[in-house]
Amino acid sequence: MNIKPLADRVLILPAPAEEKIGGIIIPDTAKEKPLRGKVVAVGNGTKDEEMILKEGDTVLYGKYAGTEMELEGEKYLIMRQSDVLAVIG
Numbered sequence: 542m543n544i545k546p547l548a549d550r551v552l553i554l555p556a557p558a559e560e561k562i563g564g565i566i567i568p569d570t571a572k573e574k575p576l577r578g579k580v581v582a583v584g585n586g587t588k589d590e591e592m593i594l595k596e597g598d599t600v601l602y603g604k605y606a607g608t609e610m611e612l613e614g615e616k617y618l619i620m621r622q623s624d625v626l627a628v629i630g
Contacts, residue, residue, distance in 0.1 A: 544582055544612060545584070547585075549586055549590050549592065549621050550584045551580050551622055551625065552581050552582040552583075552619050553581065553602065553607065553618045554615065555578040555618060556577050576603070576604060577601050578618065579598070580599075581617070583595060592622065593622065594625060594628070598628050599628070599629040600625045600629065601625070601627045601629065602618070602620065602624055602625050602626055603624060606624040606625075607619055607624060608620070
């Protein structure tokens with residue numbers, strides 16, 4: 542990947558939305574945005590805040606966190622490290 546977030550920003554690949562719930566197929570328009578994803582790139586941090594997250598971490602983030610972007614047909618989110626709520630271990 543040729544994208545490198547700056548400062549305290551991270552690039553996240555959101556997990557796919559659920560297709561089925563209990564045998565019922567959910568249409569694309571009714572799918573809720575996933576609130577977890579995988580970190581694919583990180584910045585270097587700032588002098589006030591070191592970068593804690595690393596590539597490969599699975600994280601939880603807020604519903605309206607980040608900015609959506611599309612790269613090579615894949616949708617990503619770019620957000621500040623402080624917008625990430627937790628790392629799933």
